[in-house]
Amino acid sequence: MLDYDAVRTRFGIREGMMTAPGRCQVAVIGGGFTGASLARLLALKSGMTGCVAVFEPRPELGRGLAYDCADDALRLNVASHRMRALPGAPDAFHNWLIRTGRLESDPAGRAADGAFYARRGDFGRFMSEEMQSLVQTGLVRHVRERVQNLARDGRGWLLHGDQGSVIHADEVVIATTHPDPRTPQALAGALEGHPRFLGAGDSWHRLDAASPQDRILVLGAGLTALDAIASLRSRGHKGEIVLLSRSGRLPQTQALGTLPAYGTFTDPRPATALALLREVREAIADATGEGLPWQSVFDSLRQQGQALWQALSEPEQQRFMRHLKRRFETHRYRMPPQISALLSHEMRHGGVRNLAGQICRVERSTNAIHVDIITRPQGMVERQSVQWVMIATGPDYGGLIGSQPYLQSLADARLIRPDIHGMGLDVDQHCRALRRNGLPVDNLFVAGPLTRGRFGELTGAPEIAAQVETLAGHLAARLATAARIDV
Template sequence: MLSMTEASARHVPPRQPARSRRIVVIGGGFTGAALARRLALSEADLQITVFEPRARLGAGLAYDTRDPALRLNVAAARMRAFPEDPLAFERFLQRTGRLATDGPAEAGGAIYARRSDFGDFMHDALAPLIASGRIVHHREAVTGVARQGSGYRILGDKGTALSADLLVIATSHPLPCCPQAAMALADDPRVIANPFETDHLNRIGREDPVLVLGAGLTAVDLLASLRERGHVGLVTLLSRSGALPQPHADRQLTTTIAAPAQAASLREWLKTVRSAVERAEAEGLPWQSVFDALRQQSQAIWQGLPLSERKRFLRHLRRRFEARRYRMPPQIAALLDSDMAAGRVRSIAGRVTAAEATRDGLLLTLRQGSGTARIETPWLAIATGPDHCGIIAQHAYLRQMADQGLIRADGLGLGLACNGASRAIGADGAPVETLFIAGPLARATFGELSGVPEIAAQVDAIARTLLAEQPLHGADRAQPVLS
């Protein structure tokens, strides 16, 4: 069934029907929606179609929530979704009166809005383009993709079948993966396997202890959601390193980092960053200012490192870097500090080596240093981070594309292989000219590609490439089959 989101009151002149190129985007979260919007606002004669099962475009996994406890982990001023209008989100918050009904939003001299507000902002930006027909939203999951001439044939789970000249994979972050040693518990009803569906937390008793596998931003978001529901029981955060996300600085300041003459060594970059932190602190600046500056250079740094150094980073530095790079909003940082001081939250380091279900709870065996420990809990939540390594196995259409040699895993366990122009790398090692990888699944190539500004920049580059392409004639232009 063809489904469109609700129209906005703003008027957008409809595009006249034409036998134009069709661009299909798989995934309508922030990445896919931002690309569709960028293309739709151009003067190019295009048919733009987005496959997204959710009712609205632009929210995706991250922002499709009504949980008021979940907030953006960066200030609203830094949510630069549209490069041509970097303050659009801030104006939306003011125009719609969101801040007047969100007393806790302001902290540390900045606005840390609710995640749902950003989802609403994206919907507001996309709705008139959908209403005018410039973007067609198929509210379906893609079940199959087959090569058809120089284009593609795409199948949706509600019966839509259409052809495309150009295809963009903008699939969102995959769900976390239960550790292999705890797979025996995967189907147990006392396991919260999807941390983003926070309604499942309503099953947890007010004083029930909860063990969370993971200690990153998703884990502390779960803590905030539990407390929003009146939960007061002990929450244990278990991760291999025991490192927790760090807070933002009280002041929004940025320093500079002088790049070394030769950036081919991870060790050299680590020395540079440490030196920059020492210099910043000597000047009275917070260490966070160095990481904010580092973010602006991170893609260039990553792309300058050889493959062996990238692998070394992922093995040895990734978790500690991410704890400082992806920081908690002040509201959740204050909650975490308060709960840890009161003994309601603890963070422990360890690795799950075995797990079993008992009548009274879930029993996990941990490796901690050279010793072992056992921990029993009535509830277990999986917040280990997205399972990018298994992304192809998680989607039938990606498995089909891999079988056809159109895509392959990137080799670093971060997503899908692509080149610097975001074109997918096929099984033969060559770029596929009409197939693009957008968003976090392209991180192995670009490095920093999780934040909105970096994704927006990649989306803009992909759009420029697509708009510069000459019309293609190899794809069958059959109309959608609707059910």
């Protein structure tokens, strides 16, 4: 029996807020692309109302962090015909763009080779529309709350939302992805609360207050940092933007044209990170000899990525993480042609500077923030005086468990553990969470980028869609078995 008083006290639930405990068979925590896709497939497979509940505080399911944006300057980094978001309907998104007139009304989306790079917000709208009909028919229940706590309840689970909902589920899937970036120590102390400092999670709308000529320091040089440049320029900002990252490596550009993936790396699979690197170099040389760009080789690596990653032993995976990860990522996660054109223009005309180095000191004055940087490889201290500083680095992988009270309580109960590379949560081949002792929890699953430590390549929408398709099949089979047993 549920002890309501204990629940009220522990989670600060006020009188009158608690709803009667509901039930569902599968509760999904997080309704971004991963959670929504899984809920959609499961609802379609089971066809039962009330079977799937998704906890997601955002008003719409399917958008999540990446696609919940109204900024037209932010585009997908793959062409729309390659998004393959809905298993079994690879052209669904592209056809939706045609049907809704977006392909026509957004000429800036068209690259020189004719491929269309849609606005990220449009992809979010497409996913959200897919989910709306399921929510309206009751096949998916959208609980607009953050899960605060997840605890054992007999053989199932009890989920506590931050607005008072308490739901019992037979199975739970974690799909809340990685936490926001961490503000580096040197900045955190000096700029806490500064009106012109945009830390992790701060809305970029605050940049509307920037004067057109303000200098801006962006921490990070990945796709999010490039988003920041596109977003600023689309707001009419003209001042210099300085990108700062440890390596100074920028994402590479997509190749134009419809090109085949090139290279087979799985026969046999390289057993070491070095052997993999050698094979990739050879494949690039061969591809070039056949008139294909290196991007074709990385497209092939992407397709075989999960098999390749899992063929490496843990020490070899660690070697990859130490020596090759950043270089791999800049080639794998490429910028769309529109951003590439903008960046080359800006760099040619002095609008954007890209620095490698580390912050050693930060000072505030009335009109500026002074940031001293030890540059690489020179090791000299260079001062950048800017009006704004913004964080656009990658997620705080190491802070994952502490970032969510429900994950912390699962870890305290020894029901989850971080993966060995610190990229997410440890899971088995079936996406079941692994306890601290390494044994799986039978009815607790993890989906999406949080499982990269196990599977490797699992960031892009097509790979996530493929993973949740398998997981939905597995869960649907479990539900069918449970139903037969109940009868």
